[in-house]
């Protein structure tokens with residue numbers, strides 16, 4: 001799993017593009033977009049071990065604030 | 066101790082009794098940008114009249130963060146050392162989510178620069194030092210307080226200006242009229258110029274308090290930023306130190322607050338106590354703001370030129386307002402001087418528009434992104450924002466996505482009309498390094514300079530100041546390697562050569578002055 005920054009100077013641009021993709025959508029539409037996006041990114045990563053590790057990490061509850 | 070707002074003297078202007086000869090430049094507004102503009106022009110030998118409707122420095126501190134590039138420009142204007150000596154140099158920034166520290170960062174990664182990445186200094190000090198510097202140049206700068214501009218007409222070859230004073234009205238003529246009147250720019254409104262952009266719905270409470278005891282754990286001044294602070298539910302907060310034991314506190318209040326009700330002692334004092342606890346403090350200044358990002362389409366309208374907030378406004382996250390405006394003055398000063406002396410065609414001013422419009426668009430992009438991150442517009446934006454903050458504790462990549470303001474950096478002018486060649490350093494503002502007992506920023510700004518590093522000296526070219534350094538310091542070598550760098554008066558590199566050929570250098574100089582076609 002890549003913990004360190006892998007986006008370099010493009011982080012803000014990419015984050016902004018993600019927010020932009022959601023603009024004007026209802027919450028249900030946003031969920032659907034996210035689901036499609038996750039599946040597509042999974043296909044980009046492809047490696048089942050890496051995906052399993054990512055899924056496990058993402059499932060860890062955030063320390064609540 | 067509270068700042069002493071001593072009024073500047075008003076003197077009845079000569080124009081009240083008899084017509085004044087046409088002035089080369091009239092600057093409207095004695096804020097930081099108008100003042101920097103006048104000093105810059107004066108250092109290029111150009112006289113100006115500066116008109117301001119007020120007679121004190123900025124009341125309340127407003128801008129506090131001044132970036133390295135601004136300090137380097139202030140160095141050239143003769144006030145850098147003074148700003149640095151008075152300012153608070155901060156190094157460590159800490160970011161909290163709730164009461165948990167997420168990460169901290171060091172702002173000063175590198176030695177070998179005269180100026181630090183940032184200082185904090187109240188805008189009233191910056192303006193005071195600029196006024197005092199302008200007063201050292203009385204033959205060149207005519208500062209007129211309580212002179213309000215109420216109208217102007219572009220006559221094609223000059224501008225006619227209506228001015229109101231406590232003793233009545235008068236008119237002035239100027240070859241060039243510089244609008245430096247701030248965000249509300251009456252000139253912009255008179256000319257009906259669209260000023261478009263994004264307004265943010267959130268209100269922010271901005272407070273300065275004086276405290277003798279530091280709220281930080283160590284003695285050194287820091288910048289603390291909270292998302293969802295424990296003392297201020299659901300919003301963000303910022304705390305940092307200014308000179309005179311004054312601390313700036315920014316609190317995000319949300320869109321549905323009543324600004325008048327919030328900016329009262331009854332409301333503010335409990336909020337401050339929630340942050341600083343029992344530490345005694347004095348309330349110095351407070352204000353509630355809504356921010357917007359907007360710019361003019363063009364900064365140059367024949368003989369009317371816009372600089373600073375009258376040309377562009379940004380939200381303060383990233384401190385790009387004042388810092389961006391100082392770069393306007395830096396960019397315009399030498400160009401206007403060259404046009405007025407006949408050394409360059411009037412079309413050189415189009416490059417001011419091209420370069421600074423680009424710079425301000427970059428500032429707006431960065432400030433808007435930070436504001437958007439801090440004020441999620443929809444539940445889904447909030448969801449992602451919180452996911453980034455959650456991940457940041459254990460996944461360093463997510464820290465880089467947290468955006469509480471990307472601190473002001475000078476833009477690159479690479480690829481713009483005045484620059485020659487594709488070398489990656491071309492267009493950048495110069496990177497400082499030690500030179501002899503001093504610094505590159507002290508020696509390579511203010512005039513076209515050819516920095517030659519290594520054995521070969523450059524041939525003499527008229528209009529270029531040679532700076533040959535046969536034995537560069539290690540930092541200078543690391544940052545520039547060898548070769549010849551043509552540096553504009555505003556410190557931007559406009560050409561670089563492996564070998565110094567007179568013809569190529571002359572051509573690059575002509576291009577940088579807008580003479581080449």
Ligand SMILES: Cc1cc2nc3c(=O)[nH]c(=O)nc-3n(C[C@H](O)[C@H](O)[C@H](O)COP(=O)(O)OP(=O)(O)OC[C@H]3O[C@@H](n4cnc5c(N)ncnc54)[C@H](O)[C@@H]3O)c2cc1C
Pocket residue numbers: 093094095096097098099116117118119123127128129130131188212213214215245246247248251271354372373374375381384385386387388389390
């Ligand atoms: C809360 C806050 C925090 C900020 N923090 C930062 C920061 O940390 N760093 C940063 O770089 N920037 C910051 N800024 C932005 C910064 O304050 C502005 O960008 C800066 O003041 C712009 O300078 P200016 O000279 O263009 O305009 P102003 O400072 O607004 O000056 C304009 C001058 O023109 C005069 N004037 C207006 N109309 C007339 C007229 N008709 N005739 C004559 N004179 C007139 C006014 O009296 C005034 O003196 C902040 C702003 C705010 C509000």
